[in-house]
Amino acid sequence: MSVVKTITSSQERKRGWSISLAPDLLPVEVPPPFDVPPLSVEVLQKMYHVMLLIRRVEEYLLDAASEGRIGGAMHTAIGMEANAVGAAFATRPDDYVTCTYRGHHHAIARGLDPGQVIAEVLGKASGCARGKGGSMHMVDPEHGLMGTNGVVAAQVPHAAGMALAARMRGEDRIALTFFGDGAIYQGVMHETFNIAAKWKLPVIFYMENNKYSEMTPIWRTSAIEDLYTFPKVYGIESIRINGNDVEIVHAAVSWAAERARSGEGPTFIEAITYRLAGHMAGDLETYRTPEEREHQRQADPLLVLRQKLLDRNVTEEALARIEEAVAQDLARAVEFAETSPWPDIAEAYTDVFHL
Amino acid sequence: MAVKTNLEAVRDTLAELMERDPSILIMGEDVGPRGGVFQATRGLFDRFGPDRVIDTPLAELSIIGVGIGLALHGFRPICEIQFADFIFPAFNQILNEAARYRYRSNGAWSVPMIIRAPYGGGVSGGLYHSQSVEAFFTHIPGLYVLAPSTPYDIVGLLRTAAQAPDPVLFFEHKRLYNLVKGEVPETYYEIPIGEADIKREGSDLTVISYGLTLHEAIKAADQLATEEGIQAEVIDLRTLKPLDMDTIFASVEKTGKVLIVHEDNLTGGWGAEIAARIAEQMFEWLDAPVMRLAGPDVPAVPYAPPLERWFMPLADKIKAKMRELAEY
Numbered sequence: 001m002s003v004v005k006t007i008t009s010s011q012e013r014k015r016g017w018s019i020s021l022a023p024d025l026l027p028v029e030v031p032p033p034f035d036v037p038p039l040s041v042e043v044l045q046k047m048y049h050v051m052l053l054i055r056r057v058e059e060y061l062l063d064a065a066s067e068g069r070i071g072g073a074m075h076t077a078i079g080m081e082a083n084a085v086g087a088a089f090a091t092r093p094d095d096y097v098t099c100t101y102r103g104h105h106h107a108i109a110r111g112l113d114p115g116q117v118i119a120e121v122l123g124k125a126s127g128c129a130r131g132k133g134g135s136m137h138m139v140d141p142e143h144g145l146m147g148t149n150g151v152v153a154a155q156v157p158h159a160a161g162m163a164l165a166a167r168m169r170g171e172d173r174i175a176l177t178f179f180g181d182g183a184i185y186q187g188v189m190h191e192t193f194n195i196a197a198k199w200k201l202p203v204i205f206y207m208e209n210n211k212y213s214e215m216t217p218i219w220r221t222s223a224i225e226d227l228y229t230f231p232k233v234y235g236i237e238s239i240r241i242n243g244n245d246v247e248i249v250h251a252a253v254s255w256a257a258e259r260a261r262s263g264e265g266p267t268f269i270e271a272i273t274y275r276l277a278g279h280m281a282g283d284l285e286t287y288r289t290p291e292e293r294e295h296q297r298q299a300d301p302l303l304v305l306r307q308k309l310l311d312r313n314v315t316e317e318a319l320a321r322i323e324e325a326v327a328q329d330l331a332r333a334v335e336f337a338e339t340s341p342w343p344d345i346a347e348a349y350t351d352v353f354h355l
Numbered sequence: 356m357a358v359k360t361n362l363e364a365v366r367d368t369l370a371e372l373m374e375r376d377p378s379i380l381i382m383g384e385d386v387g388p389r390g391g392v393f394q395a396t397r398g399l400f401d402r403f404g405p406d407r408v409i410d411t412p413l414a415e416l417s418i419i420g421v422g423i424g425l426a427l428h429g430f431r432p433i434c435e436i437q438f439a440d441f442i443f444p445a446f447n448q449i450l451n452e453a454a455r456y457r458y459r460s461n462g463a464w465s466v467p468m469i470i471r472a473p474y475g476g477g478v479s480g481g482l483y484h485s486q487s488v489e490a491f492f493t494h495i496p497g498l499y500v501l502a503p504s505t506p507y508d509i510v511g512l513l514r515t516a517a518q519a520p521d522p523v524l525f526f527e528h529k530r531l532y533n534l535v536k537g538e539v540p541e542t543y544y545e546i547p548i549g550e551a552d553i554k555r556e557g558s559d560l561t562v563i564s565y566g567l568t569l570h571e572a573i574k575a576a577d578q579l580a581t582e583e584g585i586q587a588e589v590i591d592l593r594t595l596k597p598l599d600m601d602t603i604f605a606s607v608e609k610t611g612k613v614l615i616v617h618e619d620n621l622t623g624g625w626g627a628e629i630a631a632r633i634a635e636q637m638f639e640w641l642d643a644p645v646m647r648l649a650g651p652d653v654p655a656v657p658y659a660p661p662l663e664r665w666f667m668p669l670a671d672k673i674k675a676k677m678r679e680l681a682e683y
Contacts, residue, residue, distance in 0.1 A: 071479020
C-alpha cells in the first residue's frame with residue numbers, strides 16, 4: 001500500500017505540473033501512521049458501485065451542460081471519487097460534513113439520492129435545495145451534509161463550530177470538512193487550524209489536492225509543495241495520502257475519526273488526486289496539456305479499484321452486474337429529475353424571514 | 356470607430372493602460388495564462404509577463420491587502436476579484452485600509468488602486484456567483500465606485516480610473532460582457548468620474564439606472580414610446596459614487612417623475628440614497644412619489660431558471676412600473 005510522496009523536477013515545474021499519480025511515477029513510499037487493513041470484497045464492491053454511480057451522474061451532467069440545459073458554473077469531481085467514497089464509508093451518518101462547490105461526489109457518497117442531486121443541478125423543485133442553489137449548493141442534513149459551498153474555504157470554520165458543538169453537547173460525533181489545494185491560503189483556513197488545534201476539536205481537515213486552484217496550477221501560486229506541512233505548524237497531526245485509492249482513503253479517515261472521537265483532536269489529510277475533467281463544464285483547459293490528462297488517467301480511481309477487485313478474485317461478471325445496476329440507478333435518477341417540475345415562484349420566498 | 360463588446364473594451368483598455376504606464380500591475384485569481392474566468396485578461400500574461408500579470412492564491416484578503424502596499428509605494432495595481440461575491444474576505448482591507456489611508460495620514464499617503472469585480476445575475480450563477488454588492492461600498496466614504504455599462508463608457512472610465520489618486524471599485528456586469536456591443540472611437544478620450552449620461556431623452560418621466568437594468572430600461576422606454584407614446588428619459592449613472600446629482604436634478608425638473616431601477620436588492624440599495632436626495636432637494640418639482648424597482652429582498656439570487664427570472668428586474672417589469680408612474 002503506497003502513500004504518495006511528491007517528486008518534482010524543475011523541468012516539470014516549468015511545464016506546469018509537478019506531480020504524477022500514474023503508477024510508473026508513484027514513487028517513494030513512506031510508512032503511514034495508520035494501518036491499511038484490506039477491506040472485504042463486499043465493501044469494496046459497494047464502494048465501486050457508489051464511485052461508478054458518481055462518475056455516471058457527473059458524465060450525464062456534463063452532457064446536459066453541453067446541451068445547454070445547465071446554466072452557470074458546474075464543477076465535477078471526475079477522477080476524485082475515491083476521496084468522497086472512502087471518507088463516507090469511514091464515518092457515521094450522524095457525523096457532519098461541509099465541502100466545496102465541487103461537491104456532487106460528496107453528496108452522493110453521503111447518501112443523498114442521485115435523483116435529487118441531478119434535479120438540483122437542473123434547478124428543479126425536487127432538488128435537494130428545491131432549486132434555489134444549483135450545482136454548488138448541495139445540502140442533505142439527514143446524512144450530515146451541511147452544505148457544499150460556492151466560496152473557497154467558507155465552509156471550513158463551520159466544521160470546527162459543529163465539532164465544538166458536538167463535544168459541548170457530550171456527543172461523539174465528528175466533523176469532516178473537504179476543500180481543495182487552492183483553499184490553503186485563505187485566511188480563515190489558518191484561523192481555523194489554530195482554533196481546532198488549541199481546543200482539540202474532533203474535526204478532520206480533508207484536502208483534495210487535485211493540483212489546480214481552479215484553473216491555475218498550485219505551483220504557480222504556492223512557495224511550497226508540501227501543503228500538508230502547514231497544519232503541523234499549528235500543532236495538528238497531518239499526513240499525505242494517495243487520494244485515488246479508496247482503501248487508503250478509508251483507512252486514513254477511519255484513523256483520523258478514531259483520533260477525533262477519542263479526544264486526540266484534529267487531523268489534516270492531504271489527499272493527492274487529480275481532476276480528470278475541466279474545472280467546470282465548458283472549461284477549455286488551456287492551462288494544461290491533453291497529454292498530462294491522459295497520463296493521469298492511468299491512475300483513475302475507478303480503474304484502481306476495478307483492478308483491485310479483479311486481483312481479489314471478483315469476476316468480470318460480478319463487476320458487470322454492478323455496472324448494470326449503476327446504469328439502472330442512473331436511469332431512475334435522470335427520469336426522476338427530468339420529469340420533475342420547475343419550482344413555483346412562491347418558493348423564492350420560502351425560508352426568508354424579516355422581509 | 357471599432358465595435359467592441361463590454362469584455363473587449365475592458366481587455367483592450369487594460370492592455371493599453373499597461374503599455375502606457377509601467378506602474379500598472381494586474382493581480383488576481385486565474386488572471387495569468389488562463390486569462391481570467393471571463394477572459395478579461397486574455398493575452399496580457401504573454402504580452403507583459405508574470406511580473407506584471409500576477410496569478411495570486413485564492414485569497415481575496417491578500418489580493419487587496421498586498422495591492423494596497425503596492426499602491427502605497429509607487430505602483431498602481433489593478434486587482435481582479437473573480438466574482439464580486441468573493442470580495443467579502445477582503446472587506447476589512449477595502450473599508451478600513453484602502454478607503455482611509457489618506458484620511459489617517461493627513462494626506463501623506465493615498466491608495467491609487469483599481470479593484471475590478473464582475474457582478475450581477477442573469478447567468479444562472481446561483482447564490483454566490485450572481486450578487487450585486489455595490490451598496491456595501493457606496494456606503495463607504497473614501498472610495499470611488501464606478502459601474503459603466505457600455506463599451507464606450509468602460510473605456511473612458513477605466514482610463515480615468517487609472518489616473519485616480521484614490522481607490523476605485525470598478526464593477527462590471529458579467530451578463531453584459533458579451534451581450535452589449537458598441538462603438539469605441541479610435542481617438543483617445545476620457546470620461547470624468549462622477550458624470551452621469553443621458554442614454555435616452557424624454558420628457559414624461561425619468562428612469563435612473565446602471566448595469567443590466569440600464570439596458571433593460573432603455574428597451575422598456577423604447578417599447579413604451581412606440582406603444583403608448585410615453586417618453587421616458589433614461590439616465591445611466593456610470594459612476595455610483597460620487598453621484599452626479601446635477602444631471603439627476605435637471606432631469607427631474609423636466610419630468611417631475613422619477614423611477615430608480617437596480618438589480619441589487621431594494622432595502623438599503625443605492626436607489627434609497629438617490630430617492631432620499633431627490634425628496635430632500637427636489638420636493639417641489641415632484642409630481643409623483645419617487646419610485647424604486649429593485650431585486651427583491653431575498654437572501655440571494657436563486658438558481659432555478661424560473662426563480663432567477665422572477666428575481667431579475669428586466670424590461671417587462673420596468674415597463675409596468677414606468678406605466679404606473681406615468682399614470683400617477
